[in-house]
Amino acid sequence: MSANESCLVGAVASRHPVEDPRVLTTMPTISAAEARAVADCSGPLDRVAALLRTEGDVELLAEMARIFLCDSPRLVSNVRSAVSRAVPLEIEHAAHELKGCVGNFAAHDAFNAAANLEMLGHLGQMAGVREAAERLEAELERLEPAMRGLTTARV
Amino acid sequence: MTILVADDDKVHVHLLTTLLKKRGFSVSVAHDGLAAWTTALRSGPDAIILDIHMPAGTGFEVLRRLKTSTKTFQIPVIVVSGSVATEDVARIEELGADHFLRKPADVDQLLAVIGRVLNTGPMLNAVA
Numbered sequence: 001m002s003a004n005e006s007c008l009v010g011a012v013a014s015r016h017p018v019e020d021p022r023v024l025t026t027m028p029t030i031s032a033a034e035a036r037a038v039a040d041c042s043g044p045l046d047r048v049a050a051l052l053r054t055e056g057d058v059e060l061l062a063e064m065a066r067i068f069l070c071d072s073p074r075l076v077s078n079v080r081s082a083v084s085r086a087v088p089l090e091i092e093h094a095a096h097e098l099k100g101c102v103g104n105f106a107a108h109d110a111f112n113a114a115a116n117l118e119m120l121g122h123l124g125q126m127a128g129v130r131e132a133a134e135r136l137e138a139e140l141e142r143l144e145p146a147m148r149g150l151t152t153a154r155v
Numbered sequence: 156m157t158i159l160v161a162d163d164d165k166v167h168v169h170l171l172t173t174l175l176k177k178r179g180f181s182v183s184v185a186h187d188g189l190a191a192w193t194t195a196l197r198s199g200p201d202a203i204i205l206d207i208h209m210p211a212g213t214g215f216e217v218l219r220r221l222k223t224s225t226k227t228f229q230i231p232v233i234v235v236s237g238s239v240a241t242e243d244v245a246r247i248e249e250l251g252a253d254h255f256l257r258k259p260a261d262v263d264q265l266l267a268v269i270g271r272v273l274n275t276g277p278m279l280n281a282v283a
Contacts, residue, residue: 053170053262060173064166071165096208097163100237103259104166122240 044143047150049106061105065150068101075101076140079117083133091129092121098136102143105150110139156273157181157198161191161217162206162235167259171204174262175269186210188217195227202272204265206258207236207243215246222251231272235260 054060075098082090099114113136120129158175162168163186172182183198185191187210195203195217203221207214214234221227234247237258247255254268 053259055174055262057173060170063173064169067166067169093208096237100164100206100208100258101166103237104164104170106259 044107044109044139044146045102045150046106046108050104050150053104053106062151064104065147068105069144069147069151071101072098072140072144076137079133079136082121083129086126086129088121088124088126090121092118095121095136098140102140105143105147107139107143107146110136110143113139156201157183158269159183159185159191159194159198159200159203161185161188161194161203161209161214163187163209164206167206170262171265174266178266188213191217192220195221195230196224199227200230202231202233202269204233204235204269205252207234207238207247215243215250218247218250218252233265233268233272235265 050061051058054064075094078094079091079098082094095114095118099111099118102110102114113132117129117132117136120126120132156179158180160168160171160175160182161184162171165186168184168186172184175182183194183200185194191203191205191209191214194200205214205217207218209217214236218232218234221230221232228251231253232251233254233256234252235256235258236243236247238244244255253272256265256268
């Protein structure tokens, strides 16, 4: 089993078998209104938007955060490698992958930082790439505690 | 009904898989282009949710193969992509995608599209 597969297994190990309709009634879910009540839109991620994407399923969001925390070092490493090699297509793809991942959590600042780096790679504009990559890493560092918070969050 | 989710974003795959299973779908997963193509060919899913940027064969190549093979051309393909390139959208359409949604896609919108392409009506509510 690969490290990533182990992460995924670990993330879902404690999850209820949602295919069983009897379990659905006991799943920890919150309404959109409740989600708004716990909103913290000033942080590095928009919990309301993220919870709306999971239909208020706090456990699902926690699993997604665990998967992100397992996978993000690889994604960051890909970005660093691409930037150090200065290959525009690699930069575009690595930043794109990270952008998609943080986009799942409505982490707007990290998303925009990744999108900016992706665009520089797409356009082949190497000037500013290092600064854009540093900004992305800074946003990811800011995001990490919030992600860890999601893995233990209860409503 | 079975839906193939082809995406290398494990977080997105887990989100979609969970929400689709809640609605009674069977879900198969492919994390790269080659696996997406071989899974589609082997198992003939009822619909495919396809990311464009994947390792081992881009989503474009998968889409081209799906829409030119007599075994798979009828399978509805919903492309979900966060591509920044406007030419990509035109290419997705040219290659015969049944629907295109920009990533991160609104989940309700995606489920509505799935319901439409499968002629099962809106899939907005989980099985209770």
